[in-house]
Amino acid sequence: MTPISFLSTDVIRDRFSKAMSDMYKAEVPQYGALLELVERVNQETLNQQPDLHRRLKSQDELARLSVERHGAIRVGTANELSMLRRLFAVMGMYPVGYYDLSEAGVPVHSTAFRPIDDEALACNPFRVFTSLLRLELIESETLRQRSEEILAKRDIFTSRVRELIERHESEGGLTNKEADQFVKEALETFRWHQDATVDLETYHALHDEHRLIADVVCFRGPHINHLTPRTLDIDEVQRRMPDMGMNPKVVIEGPPHRECPILLRQTSFKALEESIRFAGNAKGTHTARFGEIEQRGMALTPRGRELYDQLLREGRKQAAELDNEAYQAVMNKVFMALPDCEETMRHEGLAYFHYCLTEAGQTAKGNASNDLEVLIEQGLVEAHPITYEDFLPVSAAGIFRSNLGGEQNEAYEGNANRGSFEEALGSQVTDELSLYAERERASKANVLSSVKGDTVKA
Structure with missing residues (x-):
């Protein structure tokens, strides 16, 4: 059959x-x-x-x-x-x-x-x-x-x-x-x-x-x-x-x-x-x-999200009843407290990132460092922001x-x-932040496993 x-x-x-x-x-x-x-x-x-x-x-x-x-x-x-x-x-x-x-x-x-x-x-x-x-x-x-x-x-x-x-x-x-x-x-x-x-x-x-x-x-x-x-x-x-x-x-x-x-x-x-x-x-x-x-844009960690929520409340309080141009001007000023640089966001633990090997990293397997930051500095690994797939209750x-x-x-x-x-x-509903955290963790494990020449992925 x-x-x-x-x-x-x-x-x-x-x-x-x-x-x-x-x-x-x-x-x-x-x-x-x-x-x-x-x-x-x-x-x-x-x-x-x-x-x-x-x-x-x-x-x-x-x-x-x-x-x-x-x-x-x-x-x-x-x-x-x-x-x-x-x-x-x-x-x-x-x-x-x-x-x-x-x-x-x-x-x-x-x-x-x-x-x-x-x-x-x-x-x-x-x-x-x-x-x-x-x-x-x-x-x-x-x-x-x-x-x-x-x-x-x-x-x-x-x-x-x-x-x-x-x-x-x-x-x-x-x-x-x-x-x-x-x-x-x-x-x-x-x-x-x-x-x-x-x-x-x-x-x-x-x-x-x-x-x-x-x-x-x-x-x-x-x-x-x-x-x-x-x-x-x-x-x-x-x-x-x-x-x-x-x-x-x-x-x-x-x-x-x-x-x-x-x-x-x-x-x-x-x-x-x-x-x-x-x-x-x-x-x-x-x-x-x-x-x-x-x-x-990029998904924020709990620390990044806490800062975002704080700034959003402050910005909305200051910009109430304004038109879009004036509203955005106020929000831009308030949000200067949140770094507008991917590397800073990454180093300060404000956003989630996906790690992957570059072309150079693909050829360096078995001979590379097992320190992720060293691999990034050597151009063997790239960190890309993970896209936010969810919603915001206030919005x-x-x-x-x-x-x-x-x-x-x-x-x-x-x-x-x-x-x-x-x-x-x-x-139960799935916690969205846990999904981003797991994706970041798995990508780090995969990269480190790959550069050591292992074939098993995390």
Whole structure:
């Protein structure tokens, strides 16, 4: 009997990512214009910075740049979140990081489903930032109970995708044909629906509590609310958006522009006002979907992250209510306390690095020092910053608020509850910093093993 051939999770993820991009482009035409703008800016940046081009190519990041996307969805119940965990596992995506957005006045907590190992990230680093509505933070008992009743009646997954998820779990994979079916069926969970599941009065009651609550509760599913391409120059994209008919948010979220980019910078064009049909044939509008852009830099260590968080708080305090140009000027001044030099960042233990042999190092096996710093000085080893693959809670909340009317509710603040989130998820989330630390450790071990002539990798 011929053994069944299963498709790799990386291939399924790549197919799904591209299919979702096509779907979102059809639903939100401005997304297509955004992709064109980002591609043009990226190409110009690579032409102007040949060293950056060389580095991205050597780190296998150039090929992934054009397909790199992250999406975002919001779900309403523990059952929906748990099933999403199983759905994303079919695509080799796992929950990484816990994000408490209540600290910024938004009634959700979140994780990011993404690939974890280096090969999977190089293939397609598709991520979905997934938030769970925190009904317990709704002050009105009547609204809270009404929301629970509405959410209990819906099923955001097709029966066929449930079958395929169970088959993947029981058989260990999906065939090529089943993978195509899975992509088609899974897309239905993320599709936009113009018909609300509630009447206009209920919608307005939830909307007045918080727009995000109305967005999660009042529709058939957690429509994808943005799909984000990665740019190499977010300041230039922000500057050009108005010329493309896009209305950008006031400020770019995250750290300021630096010679050595860190973590994550994000901006977006404002959410679209879309026509909705409510139960009872009433008509109205809803604002949810928008276009986001991101620029990724190096991952920071706990020490670097502590300094970043401190500077961000100080900068935001000084720059409140300023436009983007003035905001960035303040942030640039505040962030002078964080070294803008890769070698300094490395020596001070502020960022994570991946170590690899140079061409000279490849020929020096068995005759080289076992001191990593000596190997670097001799030109036998290079240290490259590890790209930050995750998210920032303050930036995520800033994007949310920007596209939900700037609302926040102080009653939601300071309510982190990782335990309840993991209970709803049905598993623990992986600590993102541990992944970077392990990658750095393994690369050091591999380099030292190689120069000694060993064949076994760490």
